[in-house]
Amino acid sequence: MLKYTDDHEWLRAEGDEIVVGITKHASEQLGDVVFIELPEEGTDVIAGDEIVVIESVKAASDITAPVGGTITAVNTALADAPGDVNADPMAAWFFRIKPADPAAIEGFMDEAAYKALVD
């Protein structure tokens, strides 16, 4: 299941976890990404916490936790290759989160709704 947030994150349900990245639209708006700061594995977060910093050639922006829960993994490879976010944003995941509420993902937009938002 693939869902989208208003903040242009994509959320992919895998087992009892959610994998989080940013959409192509977001990566195009940011421009070339040059630096990514990821959260620590094991961190407990609440929805809306700013947990990832993305620096592009233009500006710094934050990625927030879409849901509350525990960070179970982070994509450390992005630290050395931040440009992957521009090259293939749907593959360049930032972190995996185990949501406190297993049904949390269901409230987000589906692909059709997200497309309507950005088009």
Next chain:
Amino acid sequence: MADTTRRTGLHDLHVELGARMVPFAGWDMPVQFPMGVMAEHLHTRENAGLFDVSHMGQVFVRPLDGNIQTAALALETLIPANVLDLAPGRQRYGLFTNEQGGILDDLMFANRGDHFLLVVNAACADQDIAHLRTLDGVAIEPVTDRGLVALQGPRSAGVLERLIPATVEMRFMDSLSFDWQGHDLWISRSGYTGEDGFEISVPDAALEDFARALLDQPEVAPIGLGARDSLRLEAGMPLYGHDMDPDVTPAQAALGWSIPKARRNGGARAGGFPGADAVLAELDAGAATTRRGLRPEGRAPIREGVTLFADQTGDAPLGTVRSGGFGPSVGGPVAMAIIDASLPEGATIWAELRGKRVPVTITALPFVTPSYKR
């Protein structure tokens, strides 16, 4: 605000090329093209980039008595540079200072035989023109029927030679007229990227055709303001309103080199410009703070406004970052700040970034070696 935003003669071309347009100094300007800032920057360093800088102010300064020296001496009352000895067909960099010795704007001025041509920053143009109009003995005429483009990069000379063969003879800071398809182009060998290149004033009637003729050359790509900023930052060039402003003196901006011996204490035409006493005393004594290059550790850029500290824990700030970002050719973040001039190159200071202190090395400017054709 859309109704007051001005468009350059290349606006439609930018849109056609897929530019992302942004408001800049009252103008609607391309910040990037589909290639993206990083690739545009690297393309300029390796090939040739075409920049629209038509927003910049072009201004004639003509002597009312027909004697170019009258205009030169008038300009020297506002600009601490050697205008008088500038040969016809040559250009120099200079500053407008205020009574406190701060910088009102930076500019290029060219001797065009019987008059001077000034190129000033877009955001300061109205103020500069009013300032120039306080001068006696000269007519100040804003050039309103021309655009300005910059062709920058190691392949730019070969490209321009193909269109205008005589430009091959130009040296760095030459400023001359050339015919292109019946149009009078004013070309200087100069730029704002640290690369060899040209700045070309083109009549409005020929502007788009000339830009398209350049873009038709295989080496040339359109470049936006985003890459213009990272290129000039790597080249250690200050940006008005950021690295210098009315509260920053020439010595603090590390622009003392633009003030020659003739205008300094003991020189043939010492002083005689606004703030001269303060500016020249500071050049003699050395400024306590001056513009320095900074290389942060790691990949995170330190941008304008980030506070700098002498050590990892102290509370007393050294200053703030004035220009900062990622340097694509350097392959890491670069920045400039006006800080303690006595700190040695190689010294570590600290930048406070998102609540954490990041080590930063004081580095010689420029960050990349310029390749001008002297």
